[in-house]
Amino acid sequence: xxxxxxxxxxxxxxxxxxxxLGDLAEWLRIPSVSAxxxxxxDVRRSAEWLAAKLAGTGFPVTEIWETPGAPAVFAEWPSGxxxxxxxxxxxxxxxxPADIGDGWDTxxxxxxxxxxxxxxxxxxxxxxxxxxHTLGVRAHxxxxxxxxxxxxxxxxxxxxxxxxxxxFPALVAARAGRLACDVAIVSDTGMWAADTPxxxxxxxxxxxxxIDLFGPDQDIHSGSFGGAVPNPATEAARLVxxxxxxxxxxxxxxxxxxxxxxxxxxxxxxxxxxxxxNEWLRTAVSYAPLGEAGHSTLERIWARPTAEVNGxxxxxxxxxxxxxxxxxxHLKLSFRLVAGQDPEKVQRLVADWAEDRLPDGIRHxxxxxxxxxxxxxxxxHPALQSVVRSMARAFGREVRFTREGGSGPAADLQDVLxxxxxxxxxxxxxxxWHSVNEKVELDLLLKGVxxxxxxxxxxxxxxx
Numbered sequence: 001x002x003x004x005x006x007x008x009x010x011x012x013x014x015x016x017x018x019x020x021l022g023d024l025a026e027w028l029r030i031p032s033v034s035a036x037x038x039x040x041x042d043v044r045r046s047a048e049w050l051a052a053k054l055a056g057t058g059f060p061v062t063e064i065w066e067t068p069g070a071p072a073v074f075a076e077w078p079s080g081x082x083x084x085x086x087x088x089x090x091x092x093x094x095x096x097p098a099d100i101g102d103g104w105d106t107x108x109x110x111x112x113x114x115x116x117x118x119x120x121x122x123x124x125x126x127x128x129x130x131x132x133h134t135l136g137v138r139a140h141x142x143x144x145x146x147x148x149x150x151x152x153x154x155x156x157x158x159x160x161x162x163x164x165x166x167x168f169p170a171l172v173a174a175r176a177g178r179l180a181c182d183v184a185i186v187s188d189t190g191m192w193a194a195d196t197p198x199x200x201x202x203x204x205x206x207x208x209x210x211i212d213l214f215g216p217d218q219d220i221h222s223g224s225f226g227g228a229v230p231n232p233a234t235e236a237a238r239l240v241x242x243x244x245x246x247x248x249x250x251x252x253x254x255x256x257x258x259x260x261x262x263x264x265x266x267x268x269x270x271x272x273x274x275x276x277x278n279e280w281l282r283t284a285v286s287y288a289p290l291g292e293a294g295h296s297t298l299e300r301i302w303a304r305p306t307a308e309v310n311g312x313x314x315x316x317x318x319x320x321x322x323x324x325x326x327x328x329x330h331l332k333l334s335f336r337l338v339a340g341q342d343p344e345k346v347q348r349l350v351a352d353w354a355e356d357r358l359p360d361g362i363r364h365x366x367x368x369x370x371x372x373x374x375x376x377x378x379x380x381h382p383a384l385q386s387v388v389r390s391m392a393r394a395f396g397r398e399v400r401f402t403r404e405g406g407s408g409p410a411a412d413l414q415d416v417l418x419x420x421x422x423x424x425x426x427x428x429x430x431x432x433w434h435s436v437n438e439k440v441e442l443d444l445l446l447k448g449v450x451x452x453x454x455x456x457x458x459x460x461x462x463x464x
Contacts, residue, residue: 006393008143009453013135013446020135020449021118021442023053025111027093027127028120034070034094034163043159046093047071050130050157057134058141059155065175067167070094070159074178077137077153085464086152087456088181090413091130091188092161095122096434103436116442123440124431129187130157132426132445136452143453150460154181158409161188164370165409172416182464183383184413187448189404189425192273194444197395198402199387200423204305205337205374206407207346211239211354212330214363219315219324226325230361233314236329242357243307243333247293250307250335252353255346260339260376262303269379269401270298283429302403306336336407343371373411375421376403386458387422387451394450424451 032046033039047064054075055062061076073093098108098121106112111120122128137149144150156179158168172179192198213232216225245251262270275298277289291300300306314329316322335346351366358364377384379401388399404423414421426448432438 005143006454009139009450012139012142013449013453016135016138017446020131021113023134024128024131025118025120027053027131028111028118028122029109031098031109032094032122032159033097034160035097040070043070043094047073047157047159050093051075053134054155057138059153065171067160067171069163069167072159072168072171073155073157074175075155076178077149079150079152079460080148081150081460084151084460085183085462086154086181087459088154088156088179088184088413088417088419089133090156090158090184090186090410091133092126092158093130094159094162095125095127096162098436098438105437108436108438113442117439118442118445119437119439121438123438124190124427125433125438126161126188128440128445129189129425129427129448130155132448133187133452136449137456139449139453140456144457149456151456152181153456154179161409165412168409169412169416172412176416179413179417181417181419183459184410184417184419184421185387186408186410186413186421186423187425188408189423190427190429190431191425191444192400192402192428194428194441195397196274196400197391197397197447198273198400199384199391200402200404200425201379201384202303202339202376203374203404203410203423204302204407205341205343205372205411206334207337207343207371208310208332208334208369209347209350210330210332210367210369211236212328212365212367213314213358214328214365215361216325216327218327220327222323222325229325230359231325232329232362233326235358235362236312236314236331239331239354239357240309240312243309248291249293250305252307252346252349254349255305255307257345258340258342259305262299266303266379266401267296267299270296270302273298273400273402301405303338305338305341308334308336310334336405337374339374339376341374343373347371372407372409373415374407375411375414377420377422381420381422382462383420383459383464384422386455386462387424390454390458391424391447391451393454394447424448424455426451 059075108121215232311332315326
């Protein structure tokens with residue numbers, strides 16, 4: 001375990017706080033919106049800015065990696081110790097679109113500090129959480145007297161995460177040799193609350209599809225033909241109704257094969273979190289919980305697979321009535337997946353299920369819209385324990401565990417590099433990712449700095 005003097009780390013952070021925040025504000029002023037082609041030059045400028053700043057931090061290797069889309073930034077700082085483990089930190093430098101006309105109180109690309117919070121697009125998602133690593137590694141060096149980190153430290157900061165990371169899997173595969181590591185850390189996540197520091201231990205996977213159903217070659221009269229030919233809208237409704245059983249379990253045969261169930265200890269840890277279901281429902285703008293029987297709400301959204309109907313449409317949509325049998329109907333479905341599930345297998349199962357349920361006279365087409373694999377870190381993994389110890393030192397309190405119900409590119413690192421993925425983030429739900437008035441709590445941001453200052457020493461002495 002690291003012997004980094006905590007007081008020395010905190011003193012270094014305190015002395016360098018203002019310069020650190022000034023640099024972050026400069027980066028936040030670059031509107032690196034990857035979804036807007038008009039901002040392509042800004043996304044590149046963001047990458048160039050970060051590469052230069054990492055070089056100034058001390059990274060002896062900083063490179064801009066081109067992709068068919070936006071550029072990524074790679075940096076490397078070897079430890080010099082042949083026994084040192086190699087750690088790869090992932091984040092992204094692109095941001096969501098934002099305009100003061102959306103309802104922001106101030107210009108989203110002109111950072112404002114108010115009441116201990118820094119407001120700007122990207123403050124939490126994800127520039128702030130990428131940037132705390134720059135001051136963290138310097139604090140680690142200053143407090144230990146080292147000239148290089150206690151780990152071989154690599155950073156990969158992509159420029160298209162907010163656009164679905166379309167080129168990220170290919171980039172990781174092409175650069176796998178340069179990215180080789182013992183563990184990957186994703187700094188693009190959050191905590192339960194400011195007074196409840198947590199570490200995320202997994203993300204669900206995702207696969208989506210559109211199912212198009214075709215009946216008659218055109219809309220036809222429901223009086224002349226209704227009841228005598230199959231109706232695509234009716235069959236779409238039947239598919240949707242058959243998607244779940246009476247216990248809200250996904251009814252696709254084989255869907256749960258291989259699912260990694262929660263252990264009793266994991267269920268206990270989820271139950272320890274200060275979860276207020278009524279408050280959660282207010283956040284969800286919903287009126288009652290519903291989901292797979294036998295599981296709590298947190299278990300359902302973090303650790304159980306799901307099937308959701310994202311859209312269903314067919315036939316006449318105008319005012320009044322129009323007595324037809326529509327020629328076609330369309331469904332959009334998404335499946336969140338957990339450890340033990342393979343997206344390609346799930347796709348085959350869903351395709352077979354749909355084909356088996358459709359009658360003669362209904363032609364169909366399934367289009368899959370991509371897939372992301374789930375990832376899960378075992379609670380007893382030594383690298384996870386290093387993260388927990390380091391965060392507990394920084395926050396001065398017990399660290400609890402969560403998972404993430406959403407999906408992201410972390411699984412690409414896990415699958416291509418064949419390493420465990422850990423999550424280190426300090427953002428809280430009120431930070432407003434993708435929303436107006438996005439912010440980061442400055443005290444928590446500096447706790448992220450402190451955590452990483454301890455982490456490299458702790459990981460350096462761990463048996464990974």
